[in-house]
Amino acid sequence: MSQKKILLVEDNEFNRKIVHDLLARHPYDLMEAHDGETGVEAARREKPNLIIMDVQLPKMSGLDATRQIRAEPEIAKIPIIVVTSFALSGDDKKAMDAGASAYLAKPYSPRQLLEAIKKWLGDA
Amino acid sequence: MPLHEVGLAGDHAASAPAAAPGLSERAAHVLLTYTPLGTLVRAVARLRLSVHFKLLAAFLLVALLVAAMGAMSLETISTMSKQSEAMHHAHQRVTSARQAQHALAMQMNYTAMALILRDEATIGSILRENNRLNSALAQVDDSAPPEERDVIQRIRTAQGEVMATVADVANFVRDGKIEEAMQLQLRTGYPLFQQVEGLVEQVVRIEEEGMARQREATIRANRRAFYFMGGFVLASFLLALLLGFVISWSFILPVRRAERVLGRIAKGDFSTTVTVDNRDEFGALAARMNNMSAELRRLYEEEREAARQLEALNSQLARASQAKSEFLANMSHELRTPMNAILGFTEMILDDIYGEVSPEVRGPIQDVRTCGQQLLRLINDVLDLSKIEAGRMELSLTDYSVQEVVETARTSLRSLAEEKGLKFTANVQPDIPLAFGDGKRITQCLTNLVGNALKFTKQGGVEIGARLEGDMVVYSVTDTGIGIPGDQLDHIFGEFRQVDSSISREFGGTGLGLSITKTFVELHGGRIWVESEPGRGSTFRFAIPLRIAQATEVV
Numbered sequence: 031m032s033q034k035k036i037l038l039v040e041d042n043e044f045n046r047k048i049v050h051d052l053l054a055r056h057p058y059d060l061m062e063a064h065d066g067e068t069g070v071e072a073a074r075r076e077k078p079n080l081i082i083m084d085v086q087l088p089k090m091s092g093l094d095a096t097r098q099i100r101a102e103p104e105i106a107k108i109p110i111i112v113v114t115s116f117a118l119s120g121d122d123k124k125a126m127d128a129g130a131s132a133y134l135a136k137p138y139s140p141r142q143l144l145e146a147i148k149k150w151l152g153d154a
Numbered sequence: 155m156p157l158h159e160v161g162l163a164g165d166h167a168a169s170a171p172a173a174a175p176g177l178s179e180r181a182a183h184v185l186l187t188y189t190p191l192g193t194l195v196r197a198v199a200r201l202r203l204s205v206h207f208k209l210l211a212a213f214l215l216v217a218l219l220v221a222a223m224g225a226m227s228l229e230t231i232s233t234m235s236k237q238s239e240a241m242h243h244a245h246q247r248v249t250s251a252r253q254a255q256h257a258l259a260m261q262m263n264y265t266a267m268a269l270i271l272r273d274e275a276t277i278g279s280i281l282r283e284n285n286r287l288n289s290a291l292a293q294v295d296d297s298a299p300p301e302e303r304d305v306i307q308r309i310r311t312a313q314g315e316v317m318a319t320v321a322d323v324a325n326f327v328r329d330g331k332i333e334e335a336m337q338l339q340l341r342t343g344y345p346l347f348q349q350v351e352g353l354v355e356q357v358v359r360i361e362e363e364g365m366a367r368q369r370e371a372t373i374r375a376n377r378r379a380f381y382f383m384g385g386f387v388l389a390s391f392l393l394a395l396l397l398g399f400v401i402s403w404s405f406i407l408p409v410r411r412a413e414r415v416l417g418r419i420a421k422g423d424f425s426t427t428v429t430v431d432n433r434d435e436f437g438a439l440a441a442r443m444n445n446m447s448a449e450l451r452r453l454y455e456e457e458r459e460a461a462r463q464l465e466a467l468n469s470q471l472a473r474a475s476q477a478k479s480e481f482l483a484n485m486s487h488e489l490r491t492p493m494n495a496i497l498g499f500t501e502m503i504l505d506d507i508y509g510e511v512s513p514e515v516r517g518p519i520q521d522v523r524t525c526g527q528q529l530l531r532l533i534n535d536v537l538d539l540s541k542i543e544a545g546r547m548e549l550s551l552t553d554y555s556v557q558e559v560v561e562t563a564r565t566s567l568r569s570l571a572e573e574k575g576l577k578f579t580a581n582v583q584p585d586i587p588l589a590f591g592d593g594k595r596i597t598q599c600l601t602n603l604v605g606n607a608l609k610f611t612k613q614g615g616v617e618i619g620a621r622l623e624g625d626m627v628v629y630s631v632t633d634t635g636i637g638i639p640g641d642q643l644d645h646i647f648g649e650f651r652q653v654d655s656s657i658s659r660e661f662g663g664t665g666l667g668l669s670i671t672k673t674f675v676e677l678h679g680g681r682i683w684v685e686s687e688p689g690r691g692s693t694f695r696f697a698i699p700l701r702i703a704q705a706t707e708v709v
């Protein structure tokens with residue numbers, strides 16, 4: 031059975047490294063995109079099993095990217111965990127409205143993120 | 155020329171009473187526009203006299219006309235009465251003249267009869283008729299014109315001769331000398347009679363002519379009096395009408411104009427002024443109205459200018475507020491992104507993801523995590539406060555569980571309590587139903603209070619409580635800490651407040667937590683209060699409606 035693919039869309043280098051290091055010992059195939067546009071392209075190309083999407087991204091926001099993915103039938107069903115900054119009340123609602131499967135508020139605990147990933151992909 | 159426009163027929167809708175101009179209105183309009191009456195009305199208006207005086211003068215003039223008419227009537231009546239008297243007099247004179255004529259005829263008759271009857275009685279009748287003639291003549295003679303008096307004198311002379319002849323005739327008759335008597339009568343008596351008769355006839359004619367003249371004079375006088383009276387009455391009538399018209403319109407015109415201008419002012423048009431010819435109270439009124447209009451215009455323009463400025467300021471503020479809000483969102487993101495990395499890496503190091511951490515290193519790493527979490531709370535507090543100050547704090551309303559709120563607060567602070575060796579318990583009423591509100595913010599409030607309690611307690615413990623009292627959920631946090639002096643209890647919920655500045659040095663913290671907690675409690679329509687005894691500990695309580703009304707959602 032091939033490894034499950036996770037697409038991380040995140041512009042901050044250190045936050046990408048956290049996820050990278052967190053998943054290093056787990057049997058997941060991690061791909062990265064640095065902005066919303068390339069994130070959507072990567073999703074089309076790779077059809078990952080799960081997407082972790084930051085909200086504040088260059089070129090296209092995480093919410094717009096999520097809406098874009100939900101609009102394309104081939105990739106519409108992929109679970110997306112949206113990471114919000116919890117800047118203003120209602121961000122969580124905006125994320126769910128955009129089509130997120132779940133959301134995490136920054137700063138999140140790596141343990142929480144791992145639990146969420148396992149929940150959506152099943153123990154690999 | 156709008157200055158003298160009359161403003162009657164087809165006037166603006168503002169003047170409601172003149173909405174449907176009647177016949178009299180149209181007539182007045184024509185009179186004022188196309189006749190010199192308009193000029194007269196303006197001239198009266200321009201008189202520098204008070205309205206009171208003008209009205210008084212007009213009424214006085216009308217009263218004078220009535221009085222003059224009365225006097226003239228009296229005068230006419232008196233003239234007519236004199237004429238009638240003169241007529242009567244003339245008539246009497248004619249009657250007297252005729253009586254004289256009649257007496258003369260009778261005298262002749264009795265003289266002839268005496269010649270036939272030859273008795274004393276008939277002769278006596280001649281004398282009686284002679285007396286009647288004389289007395290009638292005396293009446294005519296009274297106030298007779300000179301030429302008539304002349305004639306009368308001649309009658310008297312001739313009558314004297316007649317009576318002398320009659321006496322001779324009578325003597326002949328008494329003596330029985332009838333032949334001589336008849337001869338005397340025919341030769342002398344009869345011609346004398348005829349002479350007197352002619353003269354009396356002359357008097358009668360003169361008197362009848364006098365009466366005819368008098369009649370004509372009376373008719374003329376009556377006709378004159380009639381025309382004069384009629385003319386005077388007509389003139390008085392027209393003059394009174396003219397006075398009424400001029401006076402009333404000299405008052406109506408300024409009132410109409412003022413009314414029209416007031417209508418415009420009432421509709422917010424302050425650019426019009428009222429111009430009237432009057433130099434009386436109406437003129438003064440118009441001047442006052444113009445002052446008022448100018449003042450209103452000034453105020454209106456000031457207000458408009460102020461409103462413009464306010465609007466500009468408002469949009470500036472709105473832009474500033476928008477900028478602040480965007481800045482807050484950006485700052486939140488910018489601060490949280492590195493915090494995410496710091497806390498994330500620390501946690502993963504402590505979870506041995508990068509290999510087992512030696513006990514010597516673990517301690518400092520835990521310190522990094524503690525400080526990082528503190529910094530995060532501070533950042534959250536500052537951001538919350540900024541949002542509250544910007545008026546952009548909004549509650550996110552959902553169903554939530556009170557039990558979960560207490561459990562989350564307890565879980566997040568359990569390790570701190572354990573580190574300080576404090577007893578940390580929760581006592582939640584088990585049957586509290588699902589609540590409605592911003593569960594996250596309420597959790598934040600409870601966490602703030604519990605964090606404070608743990609911070610200020612060195613030994614003993616902290617207990618969290620939650621129970622339902624009517625419609626309100628009352629949360630309580632009781633500690634056995636240092637307590638708060640009574641005089642400070644009122645102030646501790648203010649911003650940047652701590653009981654004593656020395657406390658911040660010992661316990662740390664910015665003093666924002668309680669202020670933010672109070673704001674969230676109040677946004678939910680609740681209240682917060684504290685009971686404390688220095689040295690024994692404090693109990694903070696806050697009460698929140700179990701299910702808040704939707705209306706309090708946005709503040």
